[in-house]
Amino acid sequence: MLRMLRPAMRLASVQAAAAARIAPRTVPAASSLKALPAFTSYLQRSAGFHSHSSAFQAVNQEVVSEEEIVEDTLPTRFDEIASLHLNTAKAIKNVFKYETMSKVQSEVLSLLPTDSDMFVKAKTGTGKTLAFLIPALETVMAKTDPKVLRNGDMATVMIVSPTRELAQQIAEEARKLASTHRFNVHCLVGGESKGQQIRQLNNKRVDIIVGTPGRLNDMIESVGEFRRQLEGVKTLILDEADQLLDMGFKDSIESIVDSLPKDRQTLFFSATVSKQIKSIARTSLKPDFTFIDTVDPNEANTNLQVNQSYCITPYEQQLPLLARIIEEHKAQNPNGKVMVFLPTTRGTQLYASLFEELTSYRLFSLHSKKSQEQRTRTSDRFRKSRGSIMFTSDVSARGVDYPDVSLVIQVGIPSSKEQYIHRVGRTGRAGKTGEGVLMITPMEKGFLNVMNDLPLTQNETAKNIDEIMQDEHLTSRLEAAKQAQDPEMIRDAFTAYLGYYTGRTDVLTCPKNDILESAKEYIVNLGADEPPHLSDMFLTKLGFNSRSRSSSSSRSRGGFSSGGRDNYKGGDRDRSSSRYGGQRGGYARSNSRSNSFDRNDRTGRRDSRDFTDKFFSKD
Numbered sequence: 001m002l003r004m005l006r007p008a009m010r011l012a013s014v015q016a017a018a019a020a021r022i023a024p025r026t027v028p029a030a031s032s033l034k035a036l037p038a039f040t041s042y043l044q045r046s047a048g049f050h051s052h053s054s055a056f057q058a059v060n061q062e063v064v065s066e067e068e069i070v071e072d073t074l075p076t077r078f079d080e081i082a083s084l085h086l087n088t089a090k091a092i093k094n095v096f097k098y099e100t101m102s103k104v105q106s107e108v109l110s111l112l113p114t115d116s117d118m119f120v121k122a123k124t125g126t127g128k129t130l131a132f133l134i135p136a137l138e139t140v141m142a143k144t145d146p147k148v149l150r151n152g153d154m155a156t157v158m159i160v161s162p163t164r165e166l167a168q169q170i171a172e173e174a175r176k177l178a179s180t181h182r183f184n185v186h187c188l189v190g191g192e193s194k195g196q197q198i199r200q201l202n203n204k205r206v207d208i209i210v211g212t213p214g215r216l217n218d219m220i221e222s223v224g225e226f227r228r229q230l231e232g233v234k235t236l237i238l239d240e241a242d243q244l245l246d247m248g249f250k251d252s253i254e255s256i257v258d259s260l261p262k263d264r265q266t267l268f269f270s271a272t273v274s275k276q277i278k279s280i281a282r283t284s285l286k287p288d289f290t291f292i293d294t295v296d297p298n299e300a301n302t303n304l305q306v307n308q309s310y311c312i313t314p315y316e317q318q319l320p321l322l323a324r325i326i327e328e329h330k331a332q333n334p335n336g337k338v339m340v341f342l343p344t345t346r347g348t349q350l351y352a353s354l355f356e357e358l359t360s361y362r363l364f365s366l367h368s369k370k371s372q373e374q375r376t377r378t379s380d381r382f383r384k385s386r387g388s389i390m391f392t393s394d395v396s397a398r399g400v401d402y403p404d405v406s407l408v409i410q411v412g413i414p415s416s417k418e419q420y421i422h423r424v425g426r427t428g429r430a431g432k433t434g435e436g437v438l439m440i441t442p443m444e445k446g447f448l449n450v451m452n453d454l455p456l457t458q459n460e461t462a463k464n465i466d467e468i469m470q471d472e473h474l475t476s477r478l479e480a481a482k483q484a485q486d487p488e489m490i491r492d493a494f495t496a497y498l499g500y501y502t503g504r505t506d507v508l509t510c511p512k513n514d515i516l517e518s519a520k521e522y523i524v525n526l527g528a529d530e531p532p533h534l535s536d537m538f539l540t541k542l543g544f545n546s547r548s549r550s551s552s553s554s555r556s557r558g559g560f561s562s563g564g565r566d567n568y569k570g571g572d573r574d575r576s577s578s579r580y581g582g583q584r585g586g587y588a589r590s591n592s593r594s595n596s597f598d599r600n601d602r603t604g605r606r607d608s609r610d611f612t613d614k615f616f617s618k619d
């Protein structure tokens, strides 16, 4: 039903909608954006951030359908949400200093006051955190006994996050928003002293709990007082709901849900929606939940202001190309940060170590082999730094908000298309521009089949690969960097590589023994004199049959060295990686299913009854 609209708002929205319609759908180079105000406004809108000035910049008047008007006449300013609690409004204005809302924020907050359950899908970096924190606090203020609020000895909000980094980041945002209410936020994540967390729960106010599933469950099972505190929870939020399930937290989530009062509001937030999440939503959300999808079904699930490209090169060319891409980007964006994602922890360590030798830029590396203290410190330093580079595994793939990341490079195929989307979402946040590059080898090109609805073009720098390979300054520095690497680290990266890629045969269209060949090329081009020895038992464990082995060893460069070691322990994907283990085989299929879900649904909010069938359709 069409909302009552003030005439000025209606005109602005018609103009804004017109701007969106006349704008081209391809992304121009960042440098040309300044010259195109209407286009820039379109990009900001596509990124999910409203811009008042942009809405009025567009002059083309067009007849816009009622449906478009409804979407565009949602409130755009926080002060239009009349029901907001005074303290919440104060925090937004004075602490965050925000005036306008992002698209997902206006979609969600325009429903206030409400305590209904919601499933919200919005692109990465579009302000989902505040979009769930604000309604949660509003529900708490409306539904909690004032005496309980005064005493502060019962938790009222529980937020579950897949990774420690994200939990800490959400806790920071929650502290800012709750500061005017004088509520306290506890962040319960693994890797930190449980005893200290319990002491703080006993000694300080308890209002908002943010945590990772493992530590939350541990506390629920072992701390009776914590179980009592949870009896006050009014709102449960699952952030990055998709990833929580991808990481195998289904059982943990179910037991967290069981320990909370039945009479509560539940909010699911995610940038992607998989089949698994639909199934858990069915059991955890009330049947009349509200579904909000802010992603236009005709639009890619990545931010349009991020220029995305791919390159397919053999390993011999990949490292020089990576160095050149970073170099060229840094020349144009000296203060922009670069994030380089690798599929395995060992690979992350090796690439970071190589680039330590190669560049003078400030370098960071982040992966699960670091202690929690080191991870937090690295994460903080990278956040505050300027113009630095981070080599990282998927611990940084989702939800983490590092300001000013201008380039995201993914070396090797990610664990899924969803993971690609989340990784590339570390740039182009809050409506800013950014660049994403996917670097793969011929063995991996089958992955592009599942990416064909994303706007990837061929990488421009890669077109100069012959010239890059002739760059003696670059290649000699690279050789020196390779020589400086610890042979054991290289061997570890090799076995991790095999563990990762043998689990990805669903998406690799090449014969399996190409993986073995490719692993050897990989390692030789990262500095190994020759590929490590692999025993028959080890190869059998990875599923290489004797025929493929003999053909691959006859083709191997220099053969296997003796005296090597098999240290494969099932790959070293970080826990945060998705679809590892039992689910790996289902990648391509489950992806295409979620695509069809994306395509079939219309953008915008709907009452769940209208589309529950489609949402939960058995596909």
Ligand SMILES: Nc1ncnc2c1ncn2[C@@H]1O[C@H](COP(=O)(O)OP(=O)(O)OP(=O)(O)O)[C@@H](O)[C@H]1O
Binding pocket: 098, 099, 100, 101, 102, 105, 122, 123, 124, 125, 126, 127, 128, 129, 130, 271, 398, 399, 400, 401, 425, 426, 429, 430
């Ligand atoms: N209304 C707003 N105005 C300006 N900036 C905002 C607003 N809301 C959020 N931001 C900023 O936008 C950035 C992205 O926000 P946030 O991390 O909540 O996005 P997200 O959608 O949760 O991203 P992801 O999917 O990666 O988790 C943050 O730096 C945040 O501070």
